[in-house]
Structures are given as C-alpha cells and as structure tokens.
Amino acid sequence: MHIGYNFIILCFIFLLVACNKDDDAITQPINPSINDDEAKDCSNAQRYDEVLKKCVNICTENEFFDITTEGCRKTMPNSIEEKICQGDLALDKVTSKCACFGRSKEDPINKNCVCEAGAHYSKIDADCVCYNQNKFYNPLYSRCTLFCKEGEELFMLSNGEFQLCVPKCKNGYFYNLSESMCVQKCEGNSYRKSGEAACSPGKQLTLTEGFSSILPSLKIEKDLVICLVVDPELKDNAKKIAIERSKEITRESINKWLEPLRSFGNQIFKKEFTFIESNGYGCDPSPNMVTIFFPWPQEQMNDACGAKGAPGCANCGSKTIHLSANLNGTEREVPVFMHELGHLFGFDDQYIQGIHKEPCRDGYGLYTTVMCYEGIHLKPADVEGIQNLYCRFFQNEDPVACAALQQRFSFAAISSS
Numbered sequence: 551m552h553i554g555y556n557f558i559i560l561c562f563i564f565l566l567v568a569c570n571k572d573d574d575a576i577t578q579p580i581n582p583s584i585n586d587d588e589a590k591d592c593s594n595a596q597r598y599d600e601v602l603k604k605c606v607n608i609c610t611e612n613e614f615f616d617i618t619t620e621g622c623r624k625t626m627p628n629s630i631e632e633k634i635c636q637g638d639l640a641l642d643k644v645t646s647k648c649a650c651f652g653r654s655k656e657d658p659i660n661k662n663c664v665c666e667a668g669a670h671y672s673k674i675d676a677d678c679v680c681y682n683q684n685k686f687y688n689p690l691y692s693r694c695t696l697f698c699k700e701g702e703e704l705f706m707l708s709n710g711e712f713q714l715c716v717p718k719c720k721n722g723y724f725y726n727l728s729e730s731m732c733v734q735k736c737e738g739n740s741y742r743k744s745g746e747a748a749c750s751p752g753k754q755l756t757l758t759e760g761f762s763s764i765l766p767s768l769k770i771e772k773d774l775v776i777c778l779v780v781d782p783e784l785k786d787n788a789k790k791i792a793i794e795r796s797k798e799i800t801r802e803s804i805n806k807w808l809e810p811l812r813s814f815g816n817q818i819f820k821k822e823f824t825f826i827e828s829n830g831y832g833c834d835p836s837p838n839m840v841t842i843f844f845p846w847p848q849e850q851m852n853d854a855c856g857a858k859g860a861p862g863c864a865n866c867g868s869k870t871i872h873l874s875a876n877l878n879g880t881e882r883e884v885p886v887f888m889h890e891l892g893h894l895f896g897f898d899d900q901y902i903q904g905i906h907k908e909p910c911r912d913g914y915g916l917y918t919t920v921m922c923y924e925g926i927h928l929k930p931a932d933v934e935g936i937q938n939l940y941c942r943f944f945q946n947e948d949p950v951a952c953a954a955l956q957q958r959f960s961f962a963a964i965s966s967s
C-alpha cells in the first residue's frame with residue numbers, strides 16, 4: 551500500500567515535467583504569485599514587477615533594475631571588487647590582492663608592512679618613511695641615514711645606531727671624534743701627541759744604564775737555559791699545567807721579539823729553548839740562565855718587584871721575570887710578558903708614571919712601543935729597537951744589514967713619509 555502511494559506521486563511529478571517541457575514559448579521568469587491574466591500583458595522583453603505593479607524591462611547580466619528610475623542600470627565594478635585588507639595592507643589594483651608597497655615587506659603574522667631600520671610604513675605614502683625627518687633612505691647602507699652637507703661625510707657605527715655628519719678630511723687623515731678634528735694616520739715609528747693633527751717621528755728605544763741583554767745568548771749555538779718557577783703552593787696536576795703554560799708563553803714571547811731578526815742579518819737565533827723546572831724558589835745558578843717566575847702569588851709580587859700591585863717586573867742583572875698569578879689565563883699574560891722581556895733585552899720603560907695628558911714619554915706613543923704600553927705583538931719602535939740592538943752586537947759580522955737599517959730608520963725617512 552505504501553509503494554502504491556509513492557508511485558502515484560512519481561507519476562504526478564512526471565506529468566508536471568512533461569507539461570513544462572512541452573511549453574517552449576515561456577520566456578519570462580516564472581513567478582508563482584503572478585496572476586496569469588496580468589503576466590500575459592507583458593511583452594517578451596519585459597517582466598511583471600510586483601512592487602511597481604506593472605511590466606518592466608528585463609535587465610541583462612551586467613545590469614540591475616533601478617526602482618527609482620524604473621529602468622536598467624549598469625552595475626559598478628568597484629562595488630563588487632571592494633576588499634577590506636587587514637593591518638597596513640592595501641589593495642593592489644593590478645593583482646587585486648592585499649599587499650605592502652614600496653620598500654616594505656609583509657609580515658604575514660601581524661599583517662603589517664615592515665620597513666628597514668629607522669623607518670616605519672606610511673599607508674598614505676604607500677612606502678617606508680624615515681622616523682627622523684633629517685634622514686633619508688640611503689641605498690648604500692640599506693637604511694635611513696643622516697643627510698650630510700657638502701664637505702661632510704657620514705660617520706656611523708657598524709650597527710648604524712650612532713650617526714654623525716663629520717668634516718671630510720684630506721688624504722691620509724681621518725676624523726677623530728674624541729678630539730673633534732681631522733688627524734693624520736700615523737705610520738711606522740711615528741705617533742700623534744694629543745691635540746696635534748700631524749704625526750711626530752718616534753724615537754728609538756733607549757737602553758737601560760749599565761746595559762745588559764739576553765740577545766747574544768739567544769744565538770742558536772749558545773747554551774741558554776730557562777728556569778721555570780711556579781707558585782710553590784701549586785701541586786701535582788695544577789703545577790704541571792702551570793709549567794706547560796709558562797713554557798708556552800715564554801716560547802711565544804721570545805719568538806715574537808726575535809721575529810724581526812729572522813730575515814735580517816746572518817745570525818741564527820733559537821726557536822726552541824731548553825727549560826728546567828725548579829722544585830722550590832729557583833734553579834741552581836748557572837751563568838747563562840733566565841728565570842721566569844710565573845704564575846707567582848700576587849702577595850709576593852710586591853717583594854719581588856718593589857711596587858704594589860705590579861702585574862710583572864724584570865731584573866736585567868739577575869735576568870729574572872716575575873709575572874703575577876692574577877694574569878694566569880687572562881689576555882694580558884703574553885702582553886705583560888712581552889714588555890718584561892723587552893727589559894731583559896735591555897730596553898727602558900717609556901711610560902710616564904701617574905696620570906698625565908701623554909701616557910708615554912716624549913718621542914714614544916701607545917702604538918709605537920710595548921715599552922710604553924704592553925701589546926700582544928711588537929710595535930714599530932720595538933722592531934726597530936731589536937734590529938738596532940742586533941747591530942750593536944753584530945755590526946762587524948753583518949755590516950750590510952746594519953747599514954741598510956740605519957737608512958731605513960733615519961729621522962729623515964720618517965718625516966718624509
């Protein structure tokens with residue numbers, strides 16, 4: 551009985567479809583509420599409008615029916631295409647996508663337009679704009695920089711944070727910020743006194759009165775021994791490590807001082823050294839011996855050096871060097887050793903004790919000698935100094951090298967450079 555009922559409905563639908571299919575003449579939209587009599591009154595190109603209660607023109611696909619003018623009007627393309635973009639993003643009319651403009655790049659998470667350092671995104675300008683009005687986008691540095699006048703140039707820290715327009719300096723000069731002036735780049739053994747723009751020629755290293763030097767005993771055929779004394783408190787492994795370190799910095803520092811002599815003159819100097827280790831406070835005396843006390847307790851440094859808090863000291867007579875345990879493992883180990891070793895070669899201190907405008911004696915600069923200010927490498931006056939020293943000992947053996955040296959380091963040669 552149930553099946554029979556469904557069958558009747560199916561037949562009814564089929565009948566309806568069949569009826570519609572037969573009626574090809576219907577061109578107007580079917581509106582079930584339209585009274586058949588009235589619908590028939592509209593022509594083929596018209597339809598019946600329920601609000602106006604009359605026949606109106608049928609609009610095409612790109613038109614809409616405007617009830618106020620009772621006619622068809624074209625649809626505005628903008629009204630359909632209008633998109634709302636998030637954050638800084640705006641509609642790109644070419645691609646019809648939300649985008650960032652100018653130099654900015656899209657941050658996909660925040661939907662912001664990101665600019666280079668020192669700039670922010672301006673939606674009005676559709677580009678990045680520098681925060682500071684005196685700055686402009688500088689493609690050279692890919693960031694906002696100050697605009698410098700003619701005759702000036704930009705000074706900027708490597709991170710771009712600090713910017714300043716400074717006067718352009720003539721060739722061979724650079725602008726010194728702390729002194730606010732153009733100063734010369736000093737070359738060779740020349741240095742600049744504070745307040746002076748040009749470099750002054752540096753003097754040669756001076757030798758300690760009574761003059762004794764370890765240089766001759768460093769010749770390869772000599773039997774120099776280096777006695778290593780470490781802090782007596784150190785035991786076993788700590789002592790072993792300390793001795794190894796002491797050997798290392800001694801080897802390194804002596805070789806740095808001898809380096810300028812390797813390609814100079816005929817004499818050959820040691821590269822490897824004979825070390826002996828002390829069991830207590832020193833080694834059995836021998837005539838050709840240098841003694842290195844390192845690391846040495848700071849409390850005992852005062853006795854050894856006669857100066858409170860000294861990081862190191864040297865005695866030319868006894869050929870000893872004391873280096874404080876405080877230096878152990880710090881970056882000053884080798885620099886302080888280099889200075890003290892300079893004393894064993896026979897060179898004087900060139901710094902002025904106390905606080906002075908110039909830290910070095912007249913004729914010397916921070917960058918000309920380790921005898922004024924310690925350094926991990928020799929400085930120009932030191933190179934000159936060790937070669938001059940060589941000529942004091944071996945002039946007769948190496949007259950050519952020593953004559954050439956005198957020419958190279960003459961006062962005239964420095965001032966003309």
Ligand SMILES: [Zn+2]
Pocket residue numbers: 889890893898899
């Ligand atoms: Zn000194």
